[in-house]
Amino acid sequence: MHEDRTRWNKKYTDREWTAEPSDIVRRFYSLAKPGMALDIGAGTGRNSVFLAEQGFDVVAVDIAEKGLAQMAGAHANLLPVCADLDVFEIPENRFSLIANILFLNRRLFPWIMDGLAPGGVLIFETYIDFPSGRGHRRSRDFCLAENELLYAFAPLHILYYEETQKTTDEGTSRLASLAAVKK
Ligand SMILES: C[S@@+](CC[C@H](N)C(=O)[O-])C[C@H]1O[C@@H](n2cnc3c(N)ncnc32)[C@H](O)[C@@H]1O
Structure with missing residues (x-):
């Protein structure tokens, strides 16, 4: 969506974002067989670059070209794709691993x-409540309900599911985290 592109391009121009991959990606990526990985809402590519370094052929999709530009050229096995995930179509049975971190659609x-190939691994983590410092904590469009992720991906074999509270400089937030395998 055009608004998302403008908003996120500004964020990627205004401040620097961490290059550290998410803990949940580090924790579960090795369950996936070598092959193609899809990073949904990839941002500046902290998880995409990490996965490429682990040997995956990574497709990193995001609407904000300023974020994608920061990962461009970081690794030969990394393909940044500028696309609107409101309309993006994921090819069937293609990916050994799909990561969806801090993004909800x-x-x-x-x-x-x-989109997962048989045996493919999904690693999904996003907000139930935004950090308290951001003021507006919940919006159904951007935040999960409790247990929503667990039920949404119940057709997969769920390996791990947790809802946790986390406090950072931005305040306290709640996250839902899931790792699952397609049988
Ligand atoms: C909070 S960031 C998360 C980035 C990355 N997953 C990470 O953990 O560092 C959310 C990302 O979703 C992207 N995004 C938001 N709406 C989008 C849309 N409609 N299509 C594609 N990407 C979108 C933003 O540009 C932004 O990079």
């Missing part, structure tokens, strides 16, 4: 399940 849930 419920339309993609069935596409994600279909």
